[in-house]
Amino acid sequence: MKVVPSRSSEWVRPVTSQRPASTIIGIDRVSQVFQTSTRKDHVALSDISLTIDEGAFVSILGPSGCGKSTLLYIVGGFVSPTRGTARMKGQPITGPGPDRGPVFQEFALFPWKTVLGNVMYGPRQQGVRATEAEAQSRMLIQMVGLKGYENFYPKELSGGMKQRVALARTLAYHPEVLLMDEPFGALDAHTRTRLQNDLLNIWERDRKTVLFVTHSVDEAVFLSDKVVMMSKSPGRIREVIDIDLPRPRRRNELLLDPRYQKYVVEIERMFDESDEVGSAS
Amino acid sequence: MTRRAAPVLACVGLLAVWQIASLALESDSFPTALEAIRTIPDILGDKESLINILASLRRMTIGFGIAVLVSIPLGLSMGRSRAVAAFFNPLLMVVYPVPKAALMPIIMLWLGVGDITKTLVIFLGVSLPVIYHSFEGAKAVEEKMLWSGAAMGLSPLQRLVRIVLPAALPEILTGCRTGLVLALITMITSEMIARQSGAGNILFNALDMGQYDTVYAMIIIVGAMGICLDAAFERIRARLVRWSEPQFDMPLSFS
Ligand SMILES: Nc1ncnc2c1ncn2[C@@H]1O[C@H](COP(=O)(O)OP(=O)(O)O)[C@@H](O)[C@H]1O
Ligand SMILES: [Mg+2]
Numbered sequence: 011m012k013v014v015p016s017r018s019s020e021w022v023r024p025v026t027s028q029r030p031a032s033t034i035i036g037i038d039r040v041s042q043v044f045q046t047s048t049r050k051d052h053v054a055l056s057d058i059s060l061t062i063d064e065g066a067f068v069s070i071l072g073p074s075g076c077g078k079s080t081l082l083y084i085v086g087g088f089v090s091p092t093r094g095t096a097r098m099k100g101q102p103i104t105g106p107g108p109d110r111g112p113v114f115q116e117f118a119l120f121p122w123k124t125v126l127g128n129v130m131y132g133p134r135q136q137g138v139r140a141t142e143a144e145a146q147s148r149m150l151i152q153m154v155g156l157k158g159y160e161n162f163y164p165k166e167l168s169g170g171m172k173q174r175v176a177l178a179r180t181l182a183y184h185p186e187v188l189l190m191d192e193p194f195g196a197l198d199a200h201t202r203t204r205l206q207n208d209l210l211n212i213w214e215r216d217r218k219t220v221l222f223v224t225h226s227v228d229e230a231v232f233l234s235d236k237v238v239m240m241s242k243s244p245g246r247i248r249e250v251i252d253i254d255l256p257r258p259r260r261r262n263e264l265l266l267d268p269r270y271q272k273y274v275v276e277i278e279r280m281f282d283e284s285d286e287v288g289s290a291s
Numbered sequence: 292m293t294r295r296a297a298p299v300l301a302c303v304g305l306l307a308v309w310q311i312a313s314l315a316l317e318s319d320s321f322p323t324a325l326e327a328i329r330t331i332p333d334i335l336g337d338k339e340s341l342i343n344i345l346a347s348l349r350r351m352t353i354g355f356g357i358a359v360l361v362s363i364p365l366g367l368s369m370g371r372s373r374a375v376a377a378f379f380n381p382l383l384m385v386v387y388p389v390p391k392a393a394l395m396p397i398i399m400l401w402l403g404v405g406d407i408t409k410t411l412v413i414f415l416g417v418s419l420p421v422i423y424h425s426f427e428g429a430k431a432v433e434e435k436m437l438w439s440g441a442a443m444g445l446s447p448l449q450r451l452v453r454i455v456l457p458a459a460l461p462e463i464l465t466g467c468r469t470g471l472v473l474a475l476i477t478m479i480t481s482e483m484i485a486r487q488s489g490a491g492n493i494l495f496n497a498l499d500m501g502q503y504d505t506v507y508a509m510i511i512i513v514g515a516m517g518i519c520l521d522a523a524f525e526r527i528r529a530r531l532v533r534w535s536e537p538q539f540d541m542p543l544s545f546s
Contacts, residue, residue: 088438106441118435122457122534132443163534183443 031063034187034219035085040094042080042245054080056244058094062187065217069230070238071277077245078223082191085221086112098187108136111185115192117172119164125151125175126160132183143182150178155208170201177209187219194229206232207261214258227281231255231273232264239280249280298518320503327507334508340493344512347478347489350406354413355474362421362470363463367455369422370429383422391415392480404485409478416477417470424466428459461532471524475517490516 042055054077062068070078083089084096087106096103098110119128129150133143151160154174164172173193180188194202210233213220224230230237231253239249255270264270310324334340369376391412402408432455440454456463482491490513497505529536 086438086442088441106438108442108444110442112435112438112442114435114439116433116435118433118439120436120454120457122460122532135443135445165534179439180442185442 031065033061034064034099035060035062035221036097036100037061037081037085038095038097040081040084040091040096042077042084042089043092053244055084055091056246058245058247060238060247060250062219062221064219066235067213067220067222067233068236068238069222069224069234070240071224071227071230071281072240072245072248073242073281074225076240076242078225078240079191080245082112082189082221082223085187086110086189088112108132108183109186111180111183111188113173113176113180113188113190113193115195117164117169117176119172119175119179121164124161124163125156125167128164128175129178129182132179136183147178147182150182151175153212154178168201169197170205173197173205174208177212181212185218187221189221191223192225193222195224202229203261209233210259227274227278231270231277232259232261237277239277251277320501322504322507326504327511330504330508331512334493334505334512343488343493344490346406347482347491348516350410350481350489351413351474351478354410354478355417355471357410358414358417358470358474359421359467362418362466363425363456366422366425366463366466367429367451367459370426370432370459371451371455376426383419386415387419391477392484395481395484399485404487408485409481409489412481413474413477416473420469420473421463421466424469425459425463428462428466429455431462432458461535464528464532468521468524468528471520472517475513475520479513 037058037060040055040058041053044052044054046052058081070081072078080089084091085098085103087103087110090104098107103110120131123131126144126147129147130140130143133146134140138146148160151157154177156171156174156178159167159171164175167175173196177193194205197205206229220233222230222233234253237251237253238247239251240246241248251273253273255264255267255273306324306328313321313323365379369379394415395408395412398408398411402411436458437450437454440450445453478489479491479494482489483495486492486495490509494506494509494513497503497509
């Protein structure tokens with residue numbers, strides 16, 4: 011597939027993102043309790059507070075079952091929290107909206123629509139004229155590396171291709187925040203690496219705010235400005251780590267960079283500890 | 292080629308067995324296949340018979356059409372709303388095992404022996420499988436798909452029509468296919484109970500009068516109608532849900 015050409019290989023962020031960052035998402039003392047069949051309530055999230063700056067790439071990292079997805083669903087407005095509030099630009103989130111675009115691990119494409127039909131769905135819903143929506147969608151499909159597959163049905167695509175379509179479908183309606191829930195979790199290692207690279211290239215272009223859930227330390231460090239480490243039982247924020255690595259990031263350069271390696275090793279150690287804490291309780 | 296020839300061969304085979312069996316048995320009430328087939332043009336050439344058969348088809352079309360139009364929205368709503376399901380489920384559980392033709396005497400008491408009664412029985416027969424399959428199809432729709440739609444700004448009703456309906460379509464059409472066969476069965480049964488008009492009327496009158504050639508010819512005609520309707524429906528179905536057919540299930544090697 012084609013590598014999307016990025017900006018020049020400057021090592022500093024473009025001027026536009028150097029203005030003082032403003033908060034786009036505010037999570038304020040959010041708790042989520044699920045009723046279980048065993049009568050004992052399950053505390054999936056306990057007292058989570060977090061702010062996310064506009065244009066930041068933030069990963070939520072933690073062991074399976076620590077409530078990462080639940081937190082993302084709350085920001086998406088798909089689930090309402092038991093206590094606390096999540097805000098988007100200061101407004102309490104009460105339901106889903108096109109300002110927050112989800113990309114799920116399960117792809118969740120519309121199987122009765124072609125690749126083009128899937129990508130056009132959002133813009134059409136938003137009242138964009140068919141010809142215009144189609145032109146934009148074709149460009150997006152090219153951007154995610156699927157030129158030539160416009161008229162294929164989801165069934166005819168591999169997992170990696172489906173996730174590319176899902177990303178294009180969400181980008182097509184211009185959400186201000188991308189909510190990605192282990193989007194590459196179901197893919198093999200090679201495909202995963204390619205999609206990480208392509209996602210970074212796409213992100214470098216317009217610096218949308220991304221909230222990215224993962225349980226892979228490498229992935230979190232490679233992609234993010236900020237890594238939010240969670241621990242489980244109950245789901246809590248354990249640590250927030252700023253990843254101070256230059257952009258644009260190139261995988262082959264980064265893997266050799268001692269700073270990158272240090273982040274990975276340190277976060278991995280914390281991860282192991284929090285996993286032990288989780289399994290001990 | 293074999294796929295297309297197979298049903299034809301099956302028909303020819305059945306007719307051959309019939310022919311041999313009736314020659315062997317030599318019974319008055321069991322004409323040979325050839326005698327029965329020779330009677331078909333007489334029936335189809337007779338204006339009275341044609342009016343009867345067309346009346347049957349009209350009732351079947353109306354009963355089937357209304358049933359599908361009512362059952363699909365009902366089944367889909369039940370599949371997506373626990374409250375709707377809780378309301379209708381007990382009702383359907385009671386109605387489900389009752390043979391619809393057994394309700395006919397009651398319906399006849401209220402509505403007479405005319406078109407309305409017969410159409411209603413067809414409607415009842417078709418409704419249940421279509422409701423059931425729509426219900427199951429809607430229940431199975433992946434939640435994340437609906438969330439994706441919600442994020443794009445689709446209202447709950449739009450999600451039902453534009454996501455749940457197409458996503459459940461393969462299952463719905465399976466229900467409709469069963470419904471179509473049931474429409475034919477209830478059509479003939481209703482005309483057997485309340486004679487007066489229809490293909491079933493010709494058949495059972497002929498039986499009473501001992502015109503066995505006509506009886507068997509009518510069975511062939513009704514059977515052929517069923518086979519043709521089912522084949523036509525299957526073609527439409529296959530076209531509508533091409534996106535979900537297994538021959539598409541071959542991921543290409545690409546990241
Ligand atoms: N709808 C639900 N009902 C009951 N329990 C749930 C529900 N959703 C999630 N949970 C529980 O909450 C915890 C956190 O789940 P989740 O957010 O999916 O974790 P993660 O994405 O980090 O693996 C898990 O223990 C899970 O079993
Ligand atoms: Mg999860």
